[in-house]
Amino acid sequence: MKKNQFTKDLFLAIITLIIFSCSSSEGQEDTTDTTTTTNYDISSILPKFDNIDAVSYSVSGNTISFTTTDLPNHTSPYWDASHPLYEAYNGTNSNWNQNPNSIGEQNITFTMTLNPEEATTKSATPLGPIGISRNGIVFFNQYAGPNNQALTNEINSFDQWLGHPAGTQYHYHIEPSYLTDQFGKDAFLGLLSDGFPVYGPEENGTTVTNADLDDYHGHTSVTADFPDGIYHYHITNEDPYLNGNGFFGTAGTITR
Structure with a gap:
């Protein structure tokens, strides 16, 4: 009789334990962190800005500042006629029409993150400026001022x-052919203000x-400069x- 009672008590204890365990696990929140963070670092491409007279840069922590005179290192009909890089237009646009402006020295600083x-x-x-090319010339967006007009004209x-x-x-709005002729159509051309x-x-x-x-x-x-992959823009x-x-990342500051 005692043996039977012991067996019943043991059985009830096991059932109670199972029920308690199940109810406890169901009430617990899964705290496993499945979030993945992409850690980009653009430090490796900074040497591509070296040896360019127009641009200099300095790094402080995870921030980089570029300062550029915005003077192109190539020919243009927009240089003063006495400038050694003056060259009359010899492109392929049969509708080419020179605007009344001319190239002059600027003082533009971009401050952006190294970890976009x-x-x-x-x-x-x-x-106005939204980024800097590898020869120090600024990038503009896809609009003509002052009213965000298409670039058609x-x-x-x-x-x-x-x-x-x-x-x-x-500035460049579209493919800077001087750079793609020099470095290739698939080459790194510069950075937008968000660091990408x-x-x-x-x-x-x-x-x-x-x-x-x-x-x-x-x-x-993946790119040649970032074998682990990185978000990047393409000029088409x-x-x-x-x-x-707009900017995929958070834009830095631009002063001029």
Whole structure:
């Protein structure tokens, strides 16, 4: 009789333990952190800005500051006629029409992060400088000022290297052919103010189209400079050319 009672008590104890264990595990929250963080570092491409008279840079912690005179290291009809780099227009645009402006020295500083990351809230690019190319010339967005007009007419004033001045501020809106001729269509061309790189119109031997890119005119993939992959912009041969709906990352500061 005692043996039977002991067996019953043991059975009840086991059932109670099982029920308690199940109810406890069901009530617990899974605290496993499945979040992955992408840690980009653009330090490796900084030497590509070396040996360019127009631009200098300094690093402080995880921030870099570029200062540029914005003077191109190539020919243009927008140089003063007495300048050694003056060259009459010899490009392929049969509708070319020189604007009344000329190239002049600037003092523009970009301060941006060395560790760019996607912004939670994206911001539109402004008129004026939005980034810096590897030869120190500033990038402008896909609009002509002052009212965010399409570049349709303004393109006819781009020189043989596809840049032109606004006032005295020389800049690129579209592919800087001087750089892609020198370094290749798939080359690193510069940085936007959010710290993300800009590449040419080809990748892995294939021409990049707008359909290959996101709303900000970029994507994430391996590049020659970033073998582990990085988000980057591409310049394409159709509007919006360099940037779409704004900066993918958080823009730094631009002073001039």
